[in-house]
Amino acid sequence: MEILEAIDLMIPLVSVTAAWDLIALFIAVFPANIHQALHIIPIEGIPYHPILHWDRLPFQAVLIIWIW
Numbered sequence: 770m771e772i773l774e775a776i777d778l779m780i781p782l783v784s785v786t787a788a789w790d791l792i793a794l795f796i797a798v799f800p801a802n803i804h805q806a807l808h809i810i811p812i813e814g815i816p817y818h819p820i821l822h823w824d825r826l827p828f829q830a831v832l833i834i835w836i837w
Contacts, residue, residue, distance in 0.1 A: 770794060778836075788836050795829050795836075802826055 771794065777787030805812070806822035815821060 791836050792833050795833050799826070799829055802829065 771791065774787045774791045774794070777783045778791070780787075802822075802825055804810070806819075806826065809819065809822070811817050812822075
């Protein structure tokens with residue numbers, strides 16, 4: 770979903786809708802990312818380190834601001 774919406778950001782006709790969709794997606798998955806960090810749930814393909822789980826949280830805010 771993220772990749773398709775990112776592609777849509779490059780299409781002027783649907784870029785505003787795609788931006789709002791991505792912002793909503795990042796907000797919607799934020800609680801799941803908090804749950805993942807609190808309960809130390811491993812991410813496949815990413816080396817395990819607790820800091821990696823917590824570093825993702827503020828990065829989502831950066832992405833939302835950038836998309837805005």
